[in-house]
Amino acid sequence: MKPLSPTDQLFLWLEKRQQPMHVGGLQLFSFPEDAPDDYVAQLADQLRQYTEVTSPFDRRLDTRLSQPVWVHDDHLDLEHHFRFEALPTPGRIRELLTFVSAEHSHLMDRERPLWEFHLIEGLGHRQFAVYIKIHHSLVDGISAMRMIQRMLSTDPSQRNMPPIWDLRGQVTRDNDGDGLSIWRSMVHLLGESGKQLGTVPTVARELLRTINEARKDPAYDSIFRAPRSILNQKITGSRRFAAQSYSMKRIKAVCKAFGATVNDVVTAMCATALRTYLMNQDALPEKPLIAMVPVSLRKDESSEGNQVGVILANLHTDEGDAGERLRKIHQGIQEAKDRYAKMSSDEIINYTALTLAPAAFNFLTGMAPGWQTFNVVISNVPGPKETSYWNGAKLEGMYPVSIAMDRLALNMTLTSYNDQIEFGLIGCRRTLPSLQRMLDYLEDGLAELEQAAAL
Amino acid sequence: MKPLSPTDQLFLWLEKRQQPMHVGGLQLFSFPEDAPDDYVAQLADQLRQYTEVTSPFDRRLDTRLSQPVWVHDDHLDLEHHFRFEALPTPGRIRELLTFVSAEHSHLMDRERPLWEFHLIEGLGHRQFAVYIKIHHSLVDGISAMRMIQRMLSTDPSQRNMPPIWDLRGQVTRDNDGDGLSIWRSMVHLLGESGKQLGTVPTVARELLRTINEARKDPAYDSIFRAPRSILNQKITGSRRFAAQSYSMKRIKAVCKAFGATVNDVVTAMCATALRTYLMNQDALPEKPLIAMVPVSLRKDESSEGNQVGVILANLHTDEGDAGERLRKIHQGIQEAKDRYAKMSSDEIINYTALTLAPAAFNFLTGMAPGWQTFNVVISNVPGPKETSYWNGAKLEGMYPVSIAMDRLALNMTLTSYNDQIEFGLIGCRRTLPSLQRMLDYLEDGLAELEQAAAL
Numbered sequence: 001m002k003p004l005s006p007t008d009q010l011f012l013w014l015e016k017r018q019q020p021m022h023v024g025g026l027q028l029f030s031f032p033e034d035a036p037d038d039y040v041a042q043l044a045d046q047l048r049q050y051t052e053v054t055s056p057f058d059r060r061l062d063t064r065l066s067q068p069v070w071v072h073d074d075h076l077d078l079e080h081h082f083r084f085e086a087l088p089t090p091g092r093i094r095e096l097l098t099f100v101s102a103e104h105s106h107l108m109d110r111e112r113p114l115w116e117f118h119l120i121e122g123l124g125h126r127q128f129a130v131y132i133k134i135h136h137s138l139v140d141g142i143s144a145m146r147m148i149q150r151m152l153s154t155d156p157s158q159r160n161m162p163p164i165w166d167l168r169g170q171v172t173r174d175n176d177g178d179g180l181s182i183w184r185s186m187v188h189l190l191g192e193s194g195k196q197l198g199t200v201p202t203v204a205r206e207l208l209r210t211i212n213e214a215r216k217d218p219a220y221d222s223i224f225r226a227p228r229s230i231l232n233q234k235i236t237g238s239r240r241f242a243a244q245s246y247s248m249k250r251i252k253a254v255c256k257a258f259g260a261t262v263n264d265v266v267t268a269m270c271a272t273a274l275r276t277y278l279m280n281q282d283a284l285p286e287k288p289l290i291a292m293v294p295v296s297l298r299k300d301e302s303s304e305g306n307q308v309g310v311i312l313a314n315l316h317t318d319e320g321d322a323g324e325r326l327r328k329i330h331q332g333i334q335e336a337k338d339r340y341a342k343m344s345s346d347e348i349i350n351y352t353a354l355t356l357a358p359a360a361f362n363f364l365t366g367m368a369p370g371w372q373t374f375n376v377v378i379s380n381v382p383g384p385k386e387t388s389y390w391n392g393a394k395l396e397g398m399y400p401v402s403i404a405m406d407r408l409a410l411n412m413t414l415t416s417y418n419d420q421i422e423f424g425l426i427g428c429r430r431t432l433p434s435l436q437r438m439l440d441y442l443e444d445g446l447a448e449l450e451q452a453a454a455l
Numbered sequence: 456m457k458p459l460s461p462t463d464q465l466f467l468w469l470e471k472r473q474q475p476m477h478v479g480g481l482q483l484f485s486f487p488e489d490a491p492d493d494y495v496a497q498l499a500d501q502l503r504q505y506t507e508v509t510s511p512f513d514r515r516l517d518t519r520l521s522q523p524v525w526v527h528d529d530h531l532d533l534e535h536h537f538r539f540e541a542l543p544t545p546g547r548i549r550e551l552l553t554f555v556s557a558e559h560s561h562l563m564d565r566e567r568p569l570w571e572f573h574l575i576e577g578l579g580h581r582q583f584a585v586y587i588k589i590h591h592s593l594v595d596g597i598s599a600m601r602m603i604q605r606m607l608s609t610d611p612s613q614r615n616m617p618p619i620w621d622l623r624g625q626v627t628r629d630n631d632g633d634g635l636s637i638w639r640s641m642v643h644l645l646g647e648s649g650k651q652l653g654t655v656p657t658v659a660r661e662l663l664r665t666i667n668e669a670r671k672d673p674a675y676d677s678i679f680r681a682p683r684s685i686l687n688q689k690i691t692g693s694r695r696f697a698a699q700s701y702s703m704k705r706i707k708a709v710c711k712a713f714g715a716t717v718n719d720v721v722t723a724m725c726a727t728a729l730r731t732y733l734m735n736q737d738a739l740p741e742k743p744l745i746a747m748v749p750v751s752l753r754k755d756e757s758s759e760g761n762q763v764g765v766i767l768a769n770l771h772t773d774e775g776d777a778g779e780r781l782r783k784i785h786q787g788i789q790e791a792k793d794r795y796a797k798m799s800s801d802e803i804i805n806y807t808a809l810t811l812a813p814a815a816f817n818f819l820t821g822m823a824p825g826w827q828t829f830n831v832v833i834s835n836v837p838g839p840k841e842t843s844y845w846n847g848a849k850l851e852g853m854y855p856v857s858i859a860m861d862r863l864a865l866n867m868t869l870t871s872y873n874d875q876i877e878f879g880l881i882g883c884r885r886t887l888p889s890l891q892r893m894l895d896y897l898e899d900g901l902a903e904l905e906q907a908a909a910l
Binding site: 017018038040041044075077079080083084085086087088089090098099102105106107109110111112121122236237238429430433 | 472473493495496499530532534535538539540541542543544545553554557560561562564565566567576577691692693884885888
């Protein structure tokens, strides 16, 4: 028995029918060279043999003295968690994304351990896919990505590699910062770290007090400047997932030409895609969109932790010129980093928490919709640097599937793998129609930058 | 805009994560003789052309003056409702049932019209399936079955037959009794027919008053005699669906030998299956199980309405001899029918409502678990009498998928089609492990009766 941390309790609080709080990952694999045609069905049979379910995958929710706790599930039914499924004809990436969109829309059953592993056959070109879905109260985004990486190997000849639910002794929970540090910041703000959270009204009242103090402080005058947009409506329970890989080589060439970082360039690609998408919907706000972008603040090469600060990046979606837009984004992010460079660790945590307080208040209460501190989340999660394999099957791509929320109808999460940048966009498909077109707009955004750099 | 009837409001009230309130139907079809191998994919393309969505499939929930109403959905997204999907290798009925089990576990999004139509390819033997899921607040079981029948034809050469969401002008809501008349009875009991229901506490208080009056009346002394059993626990959100066809010819031969009705024999088959299942779990109560069995009470052949009474049928699961068990079940059901024969329509409605009041009270409040008036629902819904086709594809079988509830973890619904009786069992897969074995036990139950009749 293990009490839930305050951060993990938050994910349960925030969850509702229209707002499931699970994260996911989609991995695309090629068959090993010598594999038979029914390779995926054979793999499914092998995976069903891994009946030992290790922590945290054996945990289910329970209540002790009215507090939520994790307990070992004595009646775990692997058939519920491991699912072998197929895509319909013609089995293109389009059908795969439709499948993930539907699955990611479904709430999980709180009576059971909150994860699912979907093995998916029926893709063309001797490929198959794995879609993993885990409740955010069970793992954070970075830990999930590390688990998936531990499942993989750089050695194509390695076999008998277990699935993530049977990685005996190999999985530890990472409690350092991650791309969704907004949650930990909220808890920090409440000064309750390590204890149980109170009730929603208590927490909301506390946040409100903090916000009102922050508003008097000129250091925070910038946090209420995001415009209203269609990205910031109430959402429904239906999701659209869109994912694609983009060449790291192309992105790095743009970086070099503009003296920008990879993070600057992918943020600029997102800015262009959002600008085009909103213009086509006749819904581009006059004022520029603001993105919440978690950035790494490590000052040295020590592997101790992964200090993360949150930048409210101006996306300059009012700027018509792509090159100019990148320059301005780069400058804004650089200034924010310079500001962080002068702060101590504690100051950074406080600053981040205060920056996010208005959003946190809105998540919890749905009140004060006028306080739009940012319009969209653009998050970059580190992925494997080398070509990876799972039981001889080559990993062709891996795409994060994150969380859409009320008033944050779109989440753009990306990861790096080998020589690719992998984008995963998740959004409410009702408030954001034809979200999948953003994939083309991201490509257009990159092409425009290449043109601007005369590459 | 159309206010929800009190009955339909009940289904929304009763719905929770662990207890979705949608009903479904699974239809199994053969390819038309001349169909190409990609027949199902072509069919999917044709179905996507039916973009006109007719009532009630165009309705979504809204609230006006704090009352729930149906409104026309101006932004209906057919891709969300019509889904083309596939079964994994080896594509047996087993994979189909696993698929339906998972889909039937998922809550629907209340922001959208509450229905889904799944076209499923990947079955062997040139077969495919359709799984339709509709919220019970949108249609009742009988109406759903009639809609599906209107989609079909007895003419194998007929083509261009629309799917159920585009049956222009052909669908009317049936408001006469159905297999789940428990709901209408509850509303009747509250004397609020045609008006808005109050709040759950008000309704529960009213039910409690009624129950306490009924307990003083010797006519109702039988309604608290059901034993406690594992069928009557709190449920989780995960479902197991099991379905199979049994030969009507065999069942009718048993009827003739025992002088029993088809309904008696299928009830006896269920009794045997339950007895075997519970014995294997070491969980057969000493006292016999009681089933809630809706029966038709039509006295003449007039097609006016479909008067339904509810019988609390003693399943005599304490009786070891199969033939004797059928005789006792037949006698019990006959006595109940005779009792109804002496009653007026109003008396029948009152009697039914009072019989169901304790269960209704428990559904609403989760209190008074000691009042177990019945252990299981066994419901028989009329189906098509002749071989039916949909765009030339022969209907091989159709199986109802009903609702499991807290303290009623299993629902056994059956329907007749052509020369078959089609059983659909839906249950909580956590509280009732290996529920699919009941299909074999139903077959055993029929074989035992044949043996007892020396057939």
